[in-house]
Amino acid sequence: MVAEVEIQAEVVEQYQRDGAVLVKSVFSPFWVNKVRDGIMKNLEKPSQYSERLVAKEGEGAYFDDYCNWSWIEEFRDYVFNSPASYLAATFMKSSEVSFYHEHVLNKEPGTSKRTPWHHDQAYYPIDGEKVCSLWMPVDPVPRQTCVQFVAGSHLWPSWFYPRKFASEINYTIKEERGEKDEDQKCFVDIPIQDIETGKWPLLQWECEPGDVIIFHMKTVHGAPGNTSSSTHRRVLSTRWLGDDAVLATRPWKVSPPITGGLKPGQRAVCDTFPIVYNRQ
Numbered sequence: 609m610v611a612e613v614e615i616q617a618e619v620v621e622q623y624q625r626d627g628a629v630l631v632k633s634v635f636s637p638f639w640v641n642k643v644r645d646g647i648m649k650n651l652e653k654p655s656q657y658s659e660r661l662v663a664k665e666g667e668g669a670y671f672d673d674y675c676n677w678s679w680i681e682e683f684r685d686y687v688f689n690s691p692a693s694y695l696a697a698t699f700m701k702s703s704e705v706s707f708y709h710e711h712v713l714n715k716e717p718g719t720s721k722r723t724p725w726h727h728d729q730a731y732y733p734i735d736g737e738k739v740c741s742l743w744m745p746v747d748p749v750p751r752q753t754c755v756q757f758v759a760g761s762h763l764w765p766s767w768f769y770p771r772k773f774a775s776e777i778n779y780t781i782k783e784e785r786g787e788k789d790e791d792q793k794c795f796v797d798i799p800i801q802d803i804e805t806g807k808w809p810l811l812q813w814e815c816e817p818g819d820v821i822i823f824h825m826k827t828v829h830g831a832p833g834n835t836s837s838s839t840h841r842r843v844l845s846t847r848w849l850g851d852d853a854v855l856a857t858r859p860w861k862v863s864p865p866i867t868g869g870l871k872p873g874q875r876a877v878c879d880t881f882p883i884v885y886n887r888q
Contacts, residue, residue, distance in 0.1 A: 610885050611691045615698050623699045627762035627827035630813040631695070631820050635744060639690045640817045643844045644746040646682030650712045657864060661721050661774050668716030668834065670723075672773070675709050675864050683710050683844070692742050692846055693885035699822050700738040702850030705885040706877045708734070709864055711741075715753075715834035715841040723755070723831035724776040725798045727762075728847075731770040732825065733862045734876055738850025739825040745843045749815040753841055755831040757811040758803055762824035767793045770860070779860040795859075798828065849876045 613634055623629040635643075650673055654660075658673035677683040686692060687707050697705045715721070729739060743755060769778040778797065802808070813821065823829065825847070834841045855870040868880030877883055 610689065610693050612694045613691045615695070620699055620701070623822055623824075624701075626757070626759045626811060628757035628759070628811050628821060628823035628829070629699070630815065631822060633816075633818045634691060634695065634820055635818045637818070639686060640746055642682045643686055643744060644817075644842065646680045646686070647712050647714065647746060647842050647844060649680050649682070650676055651714060659773065663719075663721040663833070667721075668719035670719050670721040670773075670833075671714040671716070672712060674711040675866060676712070677707075677710050686844070687846065688884055692744075693848065695742060695820065695822060696740055696848035697850070697885050697887065700740050700848070700850040702738045703887045704851055704877075704883060706849045706853070706881045706883045708732070708847035708849050708876070708881055709866065711845040711847070713841075713843040713845060715831075717834060717836050717838050717840060719841075720833040720835075722833050723829075724771050724773060725758075725800055725803055725828060725830040726771050727768055727826050727828045729825035730767055730795065730858070731863045732847075733856050733858055733867055733872075734825070734849065734853055735856040736850065736853035736876075738852050739848070740850075741823055741825060741845050741847050743821040743823065743843055743845045745815050745819065745841065746817050747840050747842050748817065749841055749843075750836075751812055751814040753832055753834050753836070754812050754815055755821065755829055757823060758828040759809045759811050761808070761828040762826040764826075764828075767795050767826075768798045768828070769795045770863070771798065781859040782861075803828070803830075849881060 868878040
């Protein structure tokens with residue numbers, strides 16, 4: 609049974625306005641320890657989707673992997689029984705929530721490899737506004753190492769090209785290779801210089817295990833490396849879909865490459881994207 613927690617209405621409105629919000633001490637040590645155990649399993653047995661990126665030889669690595677919840681029981685328990693799906697429903701203002709996938713992110717001590725500025729929804733074959741991620745650290749995260757969000761960017765009309773984490777180069781449009789795609793959105797480059805020169809306010813927090821950052825899939829974000837000489841920055845980021853989320857097409861190979869057998873326009877609910885929470 610999904611666990612529920614008390615959330616103040618003003619915090620929900622902050623999410624709706626800014627596209628990202630920190631919620632303190634919402635996961636008990638039980639869930640933090642369980643997720644940490646699941647992350648260790650994933651690090652020991654990466655999937656075909658995993659990456660291990662290093663900026664310079666001899667430095668720490670930035671590891672990421674996803675779509676392993678079907679075999680990592682700790683992740684499955686967290687998805688179906690922790691407060692995560694209730695939080696997603698509350699902040700998205702959705703009557704029903706399905707689970708999209710989980711994403712493990714680990715920056716080892718001494719990792720200078722950064723996470724490039726991007727927004728997530730352009731990578732995914734998902735359209736809709738009730739779409740969010742829960743970024744849950746299992747290690748203390750100082751403010752200077754935490755992910756940064758461009759406040760209010762989920763409300764911008766622009767869609768941005770997804771970028772490869774290894775090279776920070778834009779994805780290639782398939783139409784340039786003669787392939788047809790139904791996605792008619794106009795994608796543009798991320799305004800990196802404007803972001804980094806302070807045109808818009810940035811949100812960034814110090815986090816402790818048990819805290820969670822909830823953010824919209826269109827909120828532009830990036831993250832520094834991990835300058836600590838001893839502490840990992842291990843995070844489980846889970847992706848959640850609400851009432852209006854439907855399968856879509858993109859003009860490139862989507863990441864992760866899963867569609868649940870659905871057709872474009874169909875609601876993103878199926879065995880691959882199971883309903884986890886329903887207010888009724």
